[in-house]
Amino acid sequence: xxxxxxxxxxxxxxxxxxxxxxxxxxxxxxxxxxxxxxxxxxxxxxxxxxxxxxxxxxxxxxxxxxxxxxxxxxxxxxxxxxxxxxxxxxxxxxxxxxxxxxxxxxxxxxxxxxxxxxxxxxxxxxxxxxxxxxxxxxxxxxxxxxxxxxxxxxxxxxxxxxxxxxxxxxxxxxxxxxxxxxxxxxxxxxxxxxxxxxxxxxxxxxxxxxxxxxxxxxxxxxxxxxxxxxxxxxxxxxxxxxxxxxxxxxxxxxxxxxxxxxxxxxxxxxxxxxxxxxxxxxxxxxxxxxxxxxxxxxxxxxxxxxxxxxxxxxxxxxxxxxxxxxxxxxxxxxxxxxxxxxxxxxxxxxxxxxxxxxxxxxxxxxxxxxxxxxxxxxxxxxxxxxxxxxxxxxxxxxxxxxxxxxxxxxxxxxxxxxxxxxxxxxxxxxxxxxxxxxxxxxxxxxxxxxxxxxxxxxxxxxxxxxxxxxxxxxxxxxxxxxxxxxxxxxxxxxxxxxxxxxxxxxxxxxxxxxxxxxxxxxxxxxxxxxxxxxxxxxxxxxxxxxxxxxxxxxxxxxxxxxxxxxxxxxxxxxxxx
Numbered sequence: 001x002x003x004x005x006x007x008x009x010x011x012x013x014x015x016x017x018x019x020x021x022x023x024x025x026x027x028x029x030x031x032x033x034x035x036x037x038x039x040x041x042x043x044x045x046x047x048x049x050x051x052x053x054x055x056x057x058x059x060x061x062x063x064x065x066x067x068x069x070x071x072x073x074x075x076x077x078x079x080x081x082x083x084x085x086x087x088x089x090x091x092x093x094x095x096x097x098x099x100x101x102x103x104x105x106x107x108x109x110x111x112x113x114x115x116x117x118x119x120x121x122x123x124x125x126x127x128x129x130x131x132x133x134x135x136x137x138x139x140x141x142x143x144x145x146x147x148x149x150x151x152x153x154x155x156x157x158x159x160x161x162x163x164x165x166x167x168x169x170x171x172x173x174x175x176x177x178x179x180x181x182x183x184x185x186x187x188x189x190x191x192x193x194x195x196x197x198x199x200x201x202x203x204x205x206x207x208x209x210x211x212x213x214x215x216x217x218x219x220x221x222x223x224x225x226x227x228x229x230x231x232x233x234x235x236x237x238x239x240x241x242x243x244x245x246x247x248x249x250x251x252x253x254x255x256x257x258x259x260x261x262x263x264x265x266x267x268x269x270x271x272x273x274x275x276x277x278x279x280x281x282x283x284x285x286x287x288x289x290x291x292x293x294x295x296x297x298x299x300x301x302x303x304x305x306x307x308x309x310x311x312x313x314x315x316x317x318x319x320x321x322x323x324x325x326x327x328x329x330x331x332x333x334x335x336x337x338x339x340x341x342x343x344x345x346x347x348x349x350x351x352x353x354x355x356x357x358x359x360x361x362x363x364x365x366x367x368x369x370x371x372x373x374x375x376x377x378x379x380x381x382x383x384x385x386x387x388x389x390x391x392x393x394x395x396x397x398x399x400x401x402x403x404x405x406x407x408x409x410x411x412x413x414x415x416x417x418x419x420x421x422x423x424x425x426x427x428x429x430x431x432x433x434x435x436x437x438x439x440x441x442x443x444x445x446x447x448x449x450x451x452x453x454x455x456x457x458x459x460x461x462x463x464x465x466x467x468x469x470x471x472x473x474x475x476x477x478x479x480x481x482x483x484x485x486x487x488x489x490x491x492x493x494x495x496x497x498x499x500x501x502x503x504x505x506x507x508x509x510x511x512x513x514x515x516x517x518x519x520x521x522x523x524x525x526x527x528x529x530x531x532x533x534x535x536x537x538x539x540x541x542x543x544x545x546x547x548x549x550x551x552x553x554x555x556x557x558x559x560x561x562x563x564x565x566x567x568x569x570x571x572x573x574x575x576x577x
Contacts, residue, residue, distance in 0.1 A: 043067050045153070065131060069154045074426055076117075076130045077150045078110040079143050080161030083266050084134025086111070087403045088461050092136075097464045098505065099457055104449040107406050108132060112413025113159075115447055117420065120433040128431070131155075139165040140246045147250075151257075157425050158254075159416060161264035163366045164402060166243045167236070167355035222477035224323055225293050226353060227286075228279040236359065244365055251373045260425045262416065263370045266402060267380040268357045270345035271333065272394030273401045274486060275322035276470065277353035284318065293479075296323060301481040307331065320351040338391045345392065357401050376423050378415060384408065395489060399462045400469075406450070406458070410441050456501025463493035464509060468552055475516065476555050487513050504530065508542075508549045515565055516554065523568065532574035543569055543576040 044064035069075055078084050086108025087093065094101040114130035121128065131153060133146050140162050147158065254261050278296070280289050292314060299310035300323075311328040314321055329344035350359040363381070370377035384397045397408045404412060420426060421433045439447075467490045474480055475487075491513055497506035507526055514523040532539040550565060569575055 065153065067152060070127075070129070072126050074126045074128050074156045074430055075153060076113065076128060076157045076159060076420075077153060077155040078113070078130060078132050078134060078159040078161070079147055079150070080134040080159075080264070081138040081143075081164050081266075082134065082136035083164060083403055084108065084110060084132065084159075084161045085136055086132075086134070086409065087136060088399050088458060088465070090136065093461055093465065094457075097461055097468075099461065099503075102454060102457075104451060104454045105458060107409050107448065107450075108134070109404065109409045109413040109416065110134070110159075111448070112410050112444060113416050115444060116414045116439055117417040117433070119439045119443075120417065120421070120435060120437045122432045122434065125431045125433070128426075134161070137165055140243055140250070144246060144250060151259075155259070156427070157420065158259060158261040159264065160250075160261055161266055163243070163362045164266040164358060166239050166362050167358050222479060223293050224296050224477075224479050225278045225280055225289055225321060227284065227289060228282045229353075230282070232279075233282070236355075240361060240365065243362060244369075247365065247369045251369060251375070254375075255373070261375055262419060262425070263366060263375050263377045264416075265363050265366050265377065265379045265381065267384055267393055267398060267404060267408075268349060268363075269394055269398045269401050270349050271329070271341070271390065271392040272489075273357070273398075274474070275326055275348050275352040276356065278322040278324070279320070279351070279353045281318050281320055288317075292318065292321065296321065297479060297481060299324070299327070320347070322348045322351045322353065325351065333390060333392065341390075342392060376419055376425070378412070378419060380404075380412060383412070383415060387411065400466050405462075407441060410444050414438055452500040454501075456497045456499065456503060456506075459493045459500065460497035460503050460506045463490045463497065463506070466490060466493075467509070467513075472553050472555065475553075476557050478557070484517055487517060498529075504542075504545070505549075508546050509553060511546060512550055512553050512565070515568070516558075516561060520568075524572070527568065527572050527574065530574070532569075532572060539574050540576050542574045546574070 042064075044066055082090075086106065089105045089107050091101045094105075110130050110132035114128060117128045117130075131150075133150055135142065135146070138146070143160065143162050147160070150158075280292060284292075295310065295314050299307055299314065302310055308328065308331050311324045311331070314324040315328070319325075325344045326348035329341045329348060332338075332341035332344060346360055349357055350361075363379075367377060367379065369375075381393055384393045385391050388394075388396065397404065399405045417433075417438070418435060421435055444450075467487075471486055471490065475483055480486070491510060494506040494510040494513075497503045498510070507530055511523050511526040511530075514520075514526060527542075530538075530542045532542050546565065546569065550562060554561060
């Protein structure tokens, strides 16, 4: 009996210890962890592996970070989401689309900043080390936690990019209070293993309804205009309130610690990236929605000057129809009425059914916060608008809906370097610089080893990402009478991928999209370049790859198209042997 009692007592102790650990973890960690900094035994810090692997981790890229700052070194830590991370160059993106990742592909404004600011530094200045702690899908609560952890790295300056994921990642509470407690900055390897085990069921994306869940639109009725989700307005208010609260706490903490910081308002593709979906205002009847849908489809099919009047009529009934606002913005842009175009593009952005691009009110909040607290700020959309021929931001600056392309990363990184110098944000005793020595874009590409093959691969990733993460849903719905308007830019990027990197994966997708657009001659030409006649093994390879891509790119909703593709493969000798 005594042994049984001992065993029972041991069992109770184990259970109580487990519950205590779980309680402490729940109290002392934000709701969702992605990207722990783990302190190793050799006094270095590395990333944990999570859903998103950072494209770069420190100076030297993908190397451990020394906890102790090296002598004769200043540290700049950049914090933010995938815009800071350098999204298309992250390994996970290459893996998602079965491409070989290469170091030459790595790029981010953080890497540009390190290269440019060391290039302009005087010989007697300390070395500048830029540590990129950006992680895809981070919102303000994640950044706050990562900022706290980063302090042990003794940063001399912080660059903080926030506000881009406050609407579509999980709502994680008011975690600015996390800044004031005494939680250790880093997790040990053992603590990480315990916490990751306890918290393995935590999720990244919101599952609380189609107001914020990107997948919800595509499980709904396939039509351009849907009812406004009933929880949307209240959800937005809650998320904005949460964001403002966290900004206030973050500002107070930085001032208390006397840490210089630059804030960054992320860019958005308002001129070229189509809304994910449109919604009728709350209270609109199903009959009215059907009428609005018929009007919108007719307007999209109208290639004459009357299209403008059609969109204006739709907006006179409901001024929040995202697609109508976007298309009207395009018309005003073609008329060179930039102010009107910008107005309608932002309306389209703010009323998008899926809020992967945050409403403008979040960017306004960041600008107001920085101004009120005296923090230097870079308004990236404004910066790009100043360099844009049209005065608007689209694919010439961004790879997709929000992520800067390589030239834009260079522009942004050099602008941060200029801001640092102009505002004296690094100690004058340790750093001085000559802005006239600022390197050019060609120098950066040489520094990173960027070449035609890397350009081709990035072009394919851009095409595949934009189509397979968004466009194919629009194509599957089959309500858009002009799919070529969206697909032609995709095909242009695939052409670059073929020309620069000779990628078969680009040929497969190009073939499918040309078939989808009923451009049979172009499809045949593309199939010829795949050379199915080379061997039975090659024919099998092409057949399997194209049909796999077809399932991803089009889905099960077009059996006639699949039959046409199969017939074409058979006719050109690409049938599976």
